[in-house]
Amino acid sequence: MEEAVRKMRIKAGRRTDIRRAREEAILAAAEKVFAEAGFGGATMQLIADMAGMPKANLHYYFATKEDLYRRVVENIFTIWLKAADCFDNAADAAAGIGGYIEAKMEISRRHPFGSKVWASEVMHGAPVIQDYLETALRGWTEGRMRAIQRWIDEGQIAAVDPRHLLYMIWATTQHYADFGHQIETLNAGKPLTDRQWRAAIDSVREIILRGIGALPPAPGKP
Amino acid sequence: MEEAVRKMRIKAGRRTDIRRAREEAILAAAEKVFAEAGFGGATMQLIADMAGMPKANLHYYFATKEDLYRRVVENIFTIWLKAADCFDNAADAAAGIGGYIEAKMEISRRHPFGSKVWASEVMHGAPVIQDYLETALRGWTEGRMRAIQRWIDEGQIAAVDPRHLLYMIWATTQHYADFGHQIETLNAGKPLTDRQWRAAIDSVREIILRGIGALPPAPGKP
DNA sequence: GTAGGTCTTGACCATACGGTCAGGAAAAGA
DNA sequence: TCTTTTCCTGACCGTATGGTCAAGACCTAC
Known part of the structure; x- marks a missing residue:
């Protein structure tokens, strides 16, 4: 050739x-x-x-271990960002945020290794993807924060700080991947079943959505 | 001698x-x-x-690197468990859970390194503290879950799954330490100020407490 | 002071690791 | 079939790392 x-x-x-x-x-x-x-x-x-x-x-x-590692991290970041689609094409706040939570929980379930690599990378100061954080992630975050603020202005959800709401969603959803071993240990050493995953997703979505006033208060309370 | x-x-x-x-x-x-x-x-x-x-x-x-590492991890675990005091000596659910959130946020702020070591250890399958997870942590968790369940039974909070509530608290509070670098990057590269930490703590506590029905619904909503 | 312990440290060792390379196998054109 | 390119791999190399050790400095109790 x-x-x-x-x-x-x-x-x-x-x-x-x-x-x-x-x-x-x-x-x-x-x-x-x-x-x-x-x-x-x-x-x-x-x-x-x-x-x-x-x-x-x-x-x-x-060529090098660093090259290989970088490629792995970049792949994860791509998946991570793609979960935002659920955010944008939503009819209202509950659907948008709820869908995003669901999508991120699904990522934690399907890509636990990737999530851990990402967590490890960030924990160690993001030595190889600092530029992504400063460009892609920052831009993405600001866009979503604006979307959340719009929902607040429209009265769809309570006046929470959009930034900390995002952090809470990230933290909680990724926890099921990054701390999967701990969760498994506390689950009698067995991985979560389909039913248990469903319960986890529902719990997370319910508490957060109710926490930002996107759901009616829980029934059966004095 | x-x-x-x-x-x-x-x-x-x-x-x-x-x-x-x-x-x-x-x-x-x-x-x-x-x-x-x-x-x-x-x-x-x-x-x-x-x-x-x-x-x-x-x-x-x-003697060895492993010994040193184990001592570091054990120290963290001790601090981690001690935060539970706020949980037990509380008058009601809002005070107990709110105080626990506050205590864990304070740990994230004061011991960011320890939190990262702990996260790293668990992420990699807890090679050196698996026994702690299976004994101390499991016991601790079950005790707190019972306390939460009691609050549910008393109608103080909504019928959420105590387990996933605990996970959410752990995840969110530790996120501010473990992902501190990411948070700093998204904060114009500057560490959170005292005021910003206060806002973070309040946001987290508010969303979670409202999410479990321990706070009245947010005002100013249709 | 001095004896018996504790603490300090430079030099050293074996190993494991990331990375290289030459040369051959296999595939792709012509 | 012959040539060129891609792919594969065992053997090898320099280096960095965890850990050792022996000799000496430093304390402290008597």
Whole structure:
């Protein structure tokens, strides 16, 4: 193949099937290992074993451990931001915020490893994605805060601080992934069942929505 | 000094002043380094530098890195559990839960490093404090859940799931420590002021208390 | 003062880790 | 089939790390 053609291919983002499959396998293994051991505790050998290939092959696809880690974190961030869709296309405050809570709980359930990697990255001062925090995340946050403020102005919800409402949603939903081990231990050592997940989602949504006055007060109270 | 006297001294917990001071200095440095770099990323050299002593001296007081780490985690856990006092000596549900939220927010503010170490430990599967989770934490949790259930039965708060209420409190309050860097970034890169901390605490307490029906619905709403 | 303990520390060691590389296998064009 | 490119991998390397140790400094009780 001519050099020019190869470059065009890469530029067009059309890599070999092999390359795509291998990169995905490595990224999946890396996500798990980084989540379970942290960046410092993770080793290329562990990731290679989990991906079922020799260590040298990892360095063929990803130059350094940092590169691999960065790709993992970027993937998570993308998923994280995408959950915002439920926020925007909502009819009212209860649907918007409730849908967002549900979406984030679903992420915690489906991508526990990714959530942990993200948490770890932020906890350690966001050494590799500080720029994302300052641009994408800041912009996203300001947009949602405006949306919440609009709902407040319209009288749909109580006059809470939109910022702290967002933090509470993030914290609570991600807790079910990041502290999943603790939750499991407190659940007789067993992972949450479908029914228990449903109960968790409903509890979280109910308390928060009622907390911001988007639901009528609980019945059966004096 | 005779061997017997020395042993009595140690048994009585009365070590040398020097020993106590050094151990404290090392523990403080270790807490910070473990929080910022994770267990795997932390090095004994870094901790030694931060504590202002040569690395070999660390190993004189703490046999291994694991020992040192375990001591740090145990210290945190103690603080963590002690916050429960506000829970027990409360006149009613609003005071009990509100006080607990306030206490946990204060911990997040005063011990951000410890909170991060704890979060990191649990996120990675609690390799060194699994026994604590299964004994002390489980017992503590069950006790508080009973207290909450009693408040529900007495009609003081709505019929929420006590377990998920506790998780929400833990998640939200610890978020201000564990994700402090993200919060700071979203606060124009500046740490929260006293006033902002006050607003955060009030927001959290208000939303949660109203969410469980321990506060009257927000005023000024249709 | 001095004996017997505690504390300090530079030098050292074995290991494990991230990363490299050369050379071969496999696939993709021509 | 022959050539070119991509993919694979065992062996290897320099370095950083956790941990050791022996020798000395420093206290403290008598």
